Amino acid sequence: MLLNVIERGPEASSDAQSLPPVVLLHGLFGRARNLGFVQRKLAATRRTLALDLRNHGDSPHGPMSFQIMAEDVRETLEHHNALPAMLLGHSMGGKTAMMLALRHPDCVHSLLVVDIAPGEGGFTRMDVPAELEKLDFPPHLDRAEADALLRPLIPNEAIRQMMVQNMRLGDNPGWSIGLADIMTALPTxxxxxxxxxxxxYNGPTxxxxxxxxxxxxxxxYPAMHRLFPHYTLETISGAxxxxxxxxxxxxxxxxxKFAER
Known part of the structure; x- marks a missing residue:
């Protein structure tokens, strides 16, 4: 599956052509532009591609697993002549990046994984209740009304605002994402x-x-070391x-700093 891509880079730089592109992968219920601020910073000196993973943003919908999503990313980057690449993935995007590195190490120049480990972890159904699939949408919806519609189901402000960005507003409102496929795949x-x-994966991690x-x-840590023997770990205080x-x-x-290395 070819995914939606937001590409940024310097207007003209021979140095950028010699550097591996940086690929940014968002987390569950996110989208490519969620990492826009760091993409803009990196794009000053190198080619960057932020992807909407399947069922998210403007990408197509379909069944999900990390193997499937890793192949989506590989196919999309191959289509854009962007391999090998430095992968940066947050949460679900981090697991997808790890899976691509483990299945196709030749496609991954280096790997940066944000706040997720190769194991159990991520959202729970308490964060995204199953009732979302059966939500009754009114004929018209603006952003404030969407927030009010979700408030009884999602009291957490940050998660609710993230879900609002996944709604189609205006006339004929509804979910713009592949919510049914996502909910089915949540245990995976x-x-x-x-x-x-x-x-x-023996590359820099x-x-x-x-x-x-x-x-x-x-x-x-044992699984991280077994799968990524050259990894380092940084902790951001208070985050x-x-x-x-x-x-x-x-x-x-x-x-x-990691990209420069």
């Missing part, structure tokens, strides 16, 4: 598949975790799961 997205013995996020813990929102300056510093 929360998990991590079994991999063949000896599977590894950086994990960035938020200090107050639960998704990278010491119990994850939660949305590290790039909670500490954008420090996050951008770590990303740019």
């Amino acid at each position: 997205i929360m998990g991590w598949p079994d991999l063949p013995e000896g599977t590894q 950086l994990f960035i975790r938020g200090e107050i996020s639960p998704y990278i813990q010491p119990k994850n 939660g799961h949305w590290v790039h929102v909670d500490a954008p300056k420090r996050f951008a510093e770590l990303v740019e």
